[in-house]
Amino acid sequence: MGRDSSHPQQRGTHGGARRGAGRPPKDSESAAQLRPSRTALPRHTPQASQVVPGPFFRPRRPTQPVPGDASNTFWAAAHPESTALDGDTDGLGGSGMTTNEVRQLQDDLGFVSENDEHADIARGDALVDESLMGEVLEEEERVDEEEDDARPTLLPESSITRYLRSVRDRVQAEIDIHGEPMCYRRNDLYERAPHQLFALKACFTRTQQDEHPEDILYARDVCIWLPHLLFGAPDSFKCFCGRKLSRNGFNDKPIARRVRSMPVDFYLMTNRFVCDPRRIGDSGCGMNSQGTDPLILGQLPRFVQEAFPAYIITRAAISKTLLWQMRNTFATRFGPAPFAELISEIQYRHHAECELMYVAAAHFYGIVNANRFSEFGNKLQYNASPPTVSYLKGVFTDYMTAHRVFIDRYVASLPLTIAKADHTFDFLKYMGGFKGEHIFTAAYIILNEWEQNPWPCSDYDQITGLREGYMDTDSGGVEGSESSSDTDCIYRLSAG
DNA sequence: ACGGTGCCGGCATTGGTCGA
DNA sequence: TCGACCAATGCCGGCACCGT
Numbered sequence: 429m430g431r432d433s434s435h436p437q438q439r440g441t442h443g444g445a446r447r448g449a450g451r452p453p454k455d456s457e458s459a460a461q462l463r464p465s466r467t468a469l470p471r472h473t474p475q476a477s478q479v480v481p482g483p484f485f486r487p488r489r490p491t492q493p494v495p496g497d498a499s500n501t502f503w504a505a506a507h508p509e510s511t512a513l514d515g516d517t518d519g520l521g522g523s524g525m526t527t528n529e530v531r532q533l534q535d536d537l538g539f540v541s542e543n544d545e546h547a548d549i550a551r552g553d554a555l556v557d558e559s560l561m562g563e564v565l566e567e568e569e570r571v572d573e574e575e576d577d578a579r580p581t582l583l584p585e586s587s588i589t590r591y592l593r594s595v596r597d598r599v600q601a602e603i604d605i606h607g608e609p610m611c612y613r614r615n616d617l618y619e620r621a622p623h624q625l626f627a628l629k630a631c632f633t634r635t636q637q638d639e640h641p642e643d644i645l646y647a648r649d650v651c652i653w654l655p656h657l658l659f660g661a662p663d664s665f666k667c668f669c670g671r672k673l674s675r676n677g678f679n680d681k682p683i684a685r686r687v688r689s690m691p692v693d694f695y696l697m698t699n700r701f702v703c704d705p706r707r708i709g710d711s712g713c714g715m716n717s718q719g720t721d722p723l724i725l726g727q728l729p730r731f732v733q734e735a736f737p738a739y740i741i742t743r744a745a746i747s748k749t750l751l752w753q754m755r756n757t758f759a760t761r762f763g764p765a766p767f768a769e770l771i772s773e774i775q776y777r778h779h780a781e782c783e784l785m786y787v788a789a790a791h792f793y794g795i796v797n798a799n800r801f802s803e804f805g806n807k808l809q810y811n812a813s814p815p816t817v818s819y820l821k822g823v824f825t826d827y828m829t830a831h832r833v834f835i836d837r838y839v840a841s842l843p844l845t846i847a848k849a850d851h852t853f854d855f856l857k858y859m860g861g862f863k864g865e866h867i868f869t870a871a872y873i874i875l876n877e878w879e880q881n882p883w884p885c886s887d888y889d890q891i892t893g894l895r896e897g898y899m900d901t902d903s904g905g906v907e908g909s910e911s912s913s914d915t916d917c918i919y920r921l922s923a924g
Numbered sequence: 925a926c927g928g929t930g931c932c933g934g935c936a937t938t939g940g941t942c943g944a
Numbered sequence: 945t946c947g948a949c950c951a952a953t954g955c956c957g958g959c960a961c962c963g964t
Contacts, residue, residue, distance in 0.1 A: 600947095677947040682936065700939085704945085716939045765927090816957065 586808045587646040592683040592695060595619050595650050599697070600678070608657050617735065618694075621647035624782055628789040632798075645786065646802060646809045649694040650684055651737050655719045656699075660729035667703035668723065669713040676702040676716065685720075687738045688815050689747035690771055691778035696720065696738055696745065739827060746815070746823050754824050764820040772814035779804045779812060 599609045599619070611619050622630065627644045634641055655661055656675065664672035677700060679685075684697035698719030717723055720740055725733050738745045750771075757767055783801040790798040802809030815823075828835075 674945065676939095676945085679937090680948055681950085685937080699946095702939090718938085813957095819956070822955095 586811060587643040588648060588695075588811055589683065590643055591621075591647045592650065592697070596678055596683050596697060599652055603654075603657075609652050609654070611652055612657065617651050617653070617737070619650040619652055619697075621649050624785055628785060632789055632793040632795055642799065642802070642809065645782070646811065648692060651687070651694060651696045653696060653698045653719055653736070655724050655728060658728060658732050660732055662727055665701060665724055665727050667713060667715055667717075669703060669715070671703055671713070673701040673717070673724075674704045676700040676704075679718075685740075685745055687745040687747050688771075688819075689750055691774050692812065694737075694747070739823070751823070751827060754820065755827075758824060764824065765817045768815060768817045768820055775812050775814050776804060779810060782810075 599611075602608070602610045606613065609619070611617065621627075622644055624645070627647070630644055631641055655665065667673050678697070679700060684695035687694050687696050700719065701717050701721075701724060703713045703715045720736070720738075725736060736748075738747050739751050754764075754767060758764065786798075786801040802811075804810060804812050
């Protein structure tokens with residue numbers, strides 16, 4: 429992967445290259461134990477023989493009934509005891525659920541929708557209170573350290589910063605004149621960067637003096653997310669404290685937030701809100717928030733929320749489409765590492781094509797002494813930065829944590845007639861690990877006859893439990909077969 | 925050889941505050 | 945009401961070393 433060659437890091441002065449950085453040598457471990465270390469703490473404390481279920485798809489409340497034909501679902505198959513609950517077993521509408529169960533389910537769903545203030549936020553669906561991104565980099569307090577290092581010289585302003593400022597100024601001017609950005613009038617959320625083709629023409633045929641003529645080549649799409657100007661926005665957004673929020677201008681540093689995407693990243697520009705404590709008569713609590721905050725997004729209509737183009741995690745943002753691809757690929761052998769490679773390859777490929785077009789255009793327009801096209805990682809110009817493996821793992825883990833309750837419910841409601849316990853060899857080898865925790869701890873996956881959602885099991889005991897669960901039902905018996913292939917065993921729940 | 929882990933500087937991002 | 949400044953926070957990524 430290419431490094432930013434425009435700002436070469438001096439060897440021995442940065443990060444792990446510094447003296448004392450990195451994992452301590454083995455023979456110095458005894459000395460390292462003198463100070464508290466994360467490695468000294470147990471990551472988790474399961475007994476060695478204890479079965480640790482997969483963290484993501486485990487039902488939160490094993491006693492909670494699920495919708496659908498309760499005798500014919502994954503959840504019922506895995507929890508046969510639940511089918512023998514006391515009370516009215518006639519079921520409602522043939523669902524197999526008792527009246528009490530239906531009432532409890534309705535109460536639970538109602539509680540979620542009424543009490544979870546963020547339950548309706550489309551792109552997050554739930555907040556991750558404690559991001560794993562933060563946990564993984566959480567550092568213990570360290571002793572005072574000398575601060576003799578000279579401050580590095582400040583970088584000159586980058587192309588994208590100048591471009592974003594021009595976009596912000598233009599948007600502000602458009603709002604002053606028209607009441608909304610012109611991109612909204614064009615039925616678009618984005619201030620689109622010029623296509624490379626037209627950017628090259630503008631770059632090589634310019635007639636007026638421009639201090640930074642190449643900036644246009646390195647522009648990126650900017651999503652203009654101004655909640656108060658979107659459809660269905662309330663007259664005033666409400667703060668957590670219940671008082672109204674005042675608009676508090678645009679961000680300046682940075683002007684817009686970078687969102688990882690393919691083949692190039694884009695930027696998300698929004699404005700800020702404040703619960704103004706200086707407001708006369710109705711002074712607020714002073715809380716600041718971005719226009720992309722769940723607090724703000726949650727007060728927009730659902731269809732507007734759905735239009736939000738990114739998933740924002742603490743100090744990280746990734747485009748919706750990229751995360752969808754992660755969900756699709758991470759569920760199989762295609763883990764975070766190859767996915768990071770994929771993104772990197774595509775971004776490099778895109779950069780190479782841009783460079784090729786640049787050189788060819790310079791030749792076409794007869795520019796002999798054209799500047800070199802920016803290198804891939806040049807922070808002042810092209811400024812590409814493919815997400816790393818750990819970044820993708822962190823984002824994905826946070827996303828799954830936020831959505832676990834919804835995935836649990838979906839999986840629990842799936843019908844099941846044939847259960848296939850799928851054990852893929854080398855499975856764990858391809859699963860992403862994160863600080864020693866595998867994203868999927870499952871070695872086995874249970875699928876229904878339509879290969880629908882995997883139901884991870886941490887060991888063979890759960891497969892056996894499923895089999896016994898079938899045995900216990902009055903559905904007519906179980907046919908079992910086992911093989912040494914990838915699909916270890918298939919159980920058919922006969923129709924009776 | 926490959927992947928996991930820990931260290932730590934740079935800087936992206938946040939949010940408090942104040943002035944126009 | 946809005947824009948802008950600025951300090952604080954802590955995430956991101958490169959590197960060295962260890963384990964398998």
